Amino acid sequence: MIKALLYKEWLKMRWGVLSMLLLFVINIVYIILQLDYTMRMYEAHQIWYNTFIRGMLFYSGTLVYLPFLSGLVIAILQFYPEVSDNRLKLTLHLPMTELGITLLMIGFGTAILILTYWVAYALLTLLTTIYFPMELIFSMWITSLPWFLGGLMVYWMVTAIFIEPAWKFRRILLIILAYFLVQPLITVYNYNAFAHSLTKFFILSLLTFPLFFISLDRFRKGVY
Amino acid sequence: MRLQVSRIFLMILSVYVMAIFIPRLYWMVFDEGIRAPFVQYSSVIDQFIVMDFNRKDIYTYDEDGNTYTMKESDELLPLFNYRRLAARGIMPDSLKGQPIKVEEVRKNNFYIRIRPYNVQPPEIRLYPLLESKPERGQLALPENYFRINERMEFINAGANVIQPELTQSFTNALQENGFAFPAKTVAGNPSTKKPFDEGYFIADQKDDLYHVKMIEGKPYVRNTRIPDSIVVKELFISERTLKEFYGVLISQNNHLYFIMYDDYRLQKIASGNYNAHRDNVLILGNLFYRNISIIKDDHINVYALNRNYEIIDSYQQSWQTRYQKKAGVVSRYLFPFTLTLQSDKTRFVDLYFRFNLQTALWVNIVFFIVLASWIGYKYNVAWKQMIPHLLITLMTGIFGFIAALIFSEKS
Amino acid sequence: MDYVVECNNLTHYYGKRLVYEDMSFKIKKGSIFGLLGKNGTGKTTTINILNGYLKPRSGQCLLFGEDSQRLSPATKARIGFLMEGHIQYNFMNLYQIEKFYSAFFTNWRRDAYYELMQKLEVSDKQKIANMSCGQRSQVALGLILAQNPDLMVLDDYSMGLDAGYRRLFLDYLNEYARAENKTIFITSHIIQDLENFIDDCVILDYRGVLLASRVKDFQDNFKQFRFELQRPETFKIEKDDIVRNYECIKNHGVIYTFSDQQTIEKHLQERNIDYDKFHQEPMSLEEAFIGLTGKY
Numbered sequence: 007m008i009k010a011l012l013y014k015e016w017l018k019m020r021w022g023v024l025s026m027l028l029l030f031v032i033n034i035v036y037i038i039l040q041l042d043y044t045m046r047m048y049e050a051h052q053i054w055y056n057t058f059i060r061g062m063l064f065y066s067g068t069l070v071y072l073p074f075l076s077g078l079v080i081a082i083l084q085f086y087p088e089v090s091d092n093r094l095k096l097t098l099h100l101p102m103t104e105l106g107i108t109l110l111m112i113g114f115g116t117a118i119l120i121l122t123y124w125v126a127y128a129l130l131t132l133l134t135t136i137y138f139p140m141e142l143i144f145s146m147w148i149t150s151l152p153w154f155l156g157g158l159m160v161y162w163m164v165t166a167i168f169i170e171p172a173w174k175f176r177r178i179l180l181i182i183l184a185y186f187l188v189q190p191l192i193t194v195y196n197y198n199a200f201a202h203s204l205t206k207f208f209i210l211s212l213l214t215f216p217l218f219f220i221s222l223d224r225f226r227k228g229v230y
Numbered sequence: 231m232r233l234q235v236s237r238i239f240l241m242i243l244s245v246y247v248m249a250i251f252i253p254r255l256y257w258m259v260f261d262e263g264i265r266a267p268f269v270q271y272s273s274v275i276d277q278f279i280v281m282d283f284n285r286k287d288i289y290t291y292d293e294d295g296n297t298y299t300m301k302e303s304d305e306l307l308p309l310f311n312y313r314r315l316a317a318r319g320i321m322p323d324s325l326k327g328q329p330i331k332v333e334e335v336r337k338n339n340f341y342i343r344i345r346p347y348n349v350q351p352p353e354i355r356l357y358p359l360l361e362s363k364p365e366r367g368q369l370a371l372p373e374n375y376f377r378i379n380e381r382m383e384f385i386n387a388g389a390n391v392i393q394p395e396l397t398q399s400f401t402n403a404l405q406e407n408g409f410a411f412p413a414k415t416v417a418g419n420p421s422t423k424k425p426f427d428e429g430y431f432i433a434d435q436k437d438d439l440y441h442v443k444m445i446e447g448k449p450y451v452r453n454t455r456i457p458d459s460i461v462v463k464e465l466f467i468s469e470r471t472l473k474e475f476y477g478v479l480i481s482q483n484n485h486l487y488f489i490m491y492d493d494y495r496l497q498k499i500a501s502g503n504y505n506a507h508r509d510n511v512l513i514l515g516n517l518f519y520r521n522i523s524i525i526k527d528d529h530i531n532v533y534a535l536n537r538n539y540e541i542i543d544s545y546q547q548s549w550q551t552r553y554q555k556k557a558g559v560v561s562r563y564l565f566p567f568t569l570t571l572q573s574d575k576t577r578f579v580d581l582y583f584r585f586n587l588q589t590a591l592w593v594n595i596v597f598f599i600v601l602a603s604w605i606g607y608k609y610n611v612a613w614k615q616m617i618p619h620l621l622i623t624l625m626t627g628i629f630g631f632i633a634a635l636i637f638s639e640k641s
Numbered sequence: 642m643d644y645v646v647e648c649n650n651l652t653h654y655y656g657k658r659l660v661y662e663d664m665s666f667k668i669k670k671g672s673i674f675g676l677l678g679k680n681g682t683g684k685t686t687t688i689n690i691l692n693g694y695l696k697p698r699s700g701q702c703l704l705f706g707e708d709s710q711r712l713s714p715a716t717k718a719r720i721g722f723l724m725e726g727h728i729q730y731n732f733m734n735l736y737q738i739e740k741f742y743s744a745f746f747t748n749w750r751r752d753a754y755y756e757l758m759q760k761l762e763v764s765d766k767q768k769i770a771n772m773s774c775g776q777r778s779q780v781a782l783g784l785i786l787a788q789n790p791d792l793m794v795l796d797d798y799s800m801g802l803d804a805g806y807r808r809l810f811l812d813y814l815n816e817y818a819r820a821e822n823k824t825i826f827i828t829s830h831i832i833q834d835l836e837n838f839i840d841d842c843v844i845l846d847y848r849g850v851l852l853a854s855r856v857k858d859f860q861d862n863f864k865q866f867r868f869e870l871q872r873p874e875t876f877k878i879e880k881d882d883i884v885r886n887y888e889c890i891k892n893h894g895v896i897y898t899f900s901d902q903q904t905i906e907k908h909l910q911e912r913n914i915d916y917d918k919f920h921q922e923p924m925s926l927e928e929a930f931i932g933l934t935g936k937y
Contacts, residue, residue, distance in 0.1 A: 007744050007745050009744065010740070010741050010742075010743075010744030010745060013737075013740070013741060014730065014733070014741055017732060017733060017737060018732055087730070087731075087732055091724075091726065091728045092724070092728070093724075093728055093729075093730065095689075095692065095694055095722075095724060096722070096724060096728065096729065096730070098693075098694070099692060099717055099720070099722045100717065100745055101714040101715065101717040101718035101745050101746070102714050102717075102745075103714060225694070226693065226694060226696070226710075227695070227696040228689060228694060228695030228696060
């Protein structure tokens, strides 16, 4: 049963996941090619100087928004088919507990999202180690983690927004809330800006995970 | 249970967002902008000159209450404004009975500003070590960057590999001088826009301070033998032709020192109740004086020191912070706390709270009562489910109140 | 346990608009139950309550003895659910959807599904989204038959289907239900198809429950009397316990009632209505339904 449910989730999102992976790979390869190019055109130590001393972020740019986009895309692909024509009723009618069904769906989406992020991180890290020492890699992780945290947050918020049955007011409020929650995370600051606060923002992101319980309860009660 | 916890989370998230954005909007409307005055000791009238920027036209006065125009104030600070005065042809030939040469004035002038966010900022701990005696006479950025972990490693930027020779020779030199690896603080002035290079000042695990530079590819290492009582918090190195001091040392207990050229002696400079993580410091130097301003949110302490670093005069001025003005007082009642993610005191993003719990308590209670009556009045709002909302409103006032209204649950 | 479904005193409002009040009905094991009503009278609302997707203002529904608000997975497995409009996972193809559902039900009858699918001239690889409304209904039917549930809840199976598919749908259901003593709960606004199909029914109106009875009793007891009027302008009567509904087209009067001819004639005479050629006319189930609920 679990396998079948995950199979359904995968059917919905597979093209989206592969596209996002491809986008990540293209973007990261582009970043590295550009880095390689500037290192050849100028001297490598000059690029190091700009990066370490002047705080240039060669990896910011589109990469800031890709985790956000993938969270959004996966949530939409997974839940738009469920809420259009109220298909969620079919899903919740499956002979499993409703909590089990929804947790599996959202857990699977989260896992796929994290896997996508992991692939992106691994590739970026692998390619960056050619040009930079570990200090920069650590700094890059700390600097870019909030963007990925923002992506998870968007995913969780958007699932709650989709399951929420009352279109007009409540969904708009949740969208506004999601915007203000995520916006600070996908803003580019100086490097290592979140060095002391990643845990706090991680906990804050986790708080958005169970919001779908509320939406689900409202869906079940038939709030209009 | 699960549902109730989720609802509390939703409330927390809403309160979090509102505690950031509502006060931000509030201050966008009501903030007046307060700038600290610029205070400098005049070598002409031997007292402090105060420039107040909070007036429309810059308004200058002295301690006796005499006011000056811009032009007049320029002339009261001839060393600071020597370029301007020289251009106008009114630079005095002598001051305090001493003949003045423009060259000397320029050499002795300096301006050091240390903002709280300069202290222990985010850093990538890789540093370029310049060649202090470059072959062609011009400072150049090196190809090698160093880190100090269990040794002093040099990494070549082009190849991204460790340079064994440099690593070996510098590590040896540090070890011979008793350096305790790894480094705690590394500070230098990695720039080519300076007259010469003094390399780095590096605090080790035993809190000893070392001076490290590269001369003709060879290590130059000196233990500065600073007193044990002084533990480095932060260093600001800047090479000057004056060659009086290498830079500023801020100790863990927030004292300010110059690291002097005479055998690394630490010259303490007046710093009042300076707090490196909160206050701005402005150190101005000229032929006759050292002018030190410790600028806090609501007051400024200025010390005029002679060239022997003895205090000859001091000045204090305080002003209303925005929280003491009308809009600020209202804000302290309205918002039980406010939250910002960024601060003018640091370059780190974090949750920066500002609590007004005591002043806002009564307003919180009013919001609590209004919410409770609203719940009682609305036939379709669930009492039991709103208990957390009520409690959160009691604690977070306006933020919880709005959150409870928009995310109320019908029965 | 005799009853598969028991709904007791259901009351529901949308905001302040009453859908129905104190609706109660029971469905016996092995019977086919029809919830009939025009569009917007609360059929889907009832289905939603039955499936636990709507909490009624008061009252409760029991399915296999379990509160419909908290159905256990085992009970859900015994209930086949056809959504209004034959909604299914239209991002799947015929093969994928069978593979998906088969994992959830122990009594899954793969053959029943593929038997029906073979009649549709579509390939296994075709996505449900790209099928016609009729084909989609067959997929939904195939899935529900393969699930082999003890209770089928069918929300407006007729929606969007032409006569042929409607017939086909009911033929399969009929065969299935009679052969295996299964229970069916069906809603529809097309009544003619359900004649000789449903055993019991509840008829809903905008104001609530109009009738709850065996279909046979309804058809036997509900009568239509027709007559000609001398002066149509004198035909002034009101709906009450005797006259359930009436019509007047030019000089033809019609009265729908559960009462007998004598009572109605007396009723007319008491109101000084002159009539002629008074006679009873037989009705189909659909005509009886319209007679009861009115044309508007």
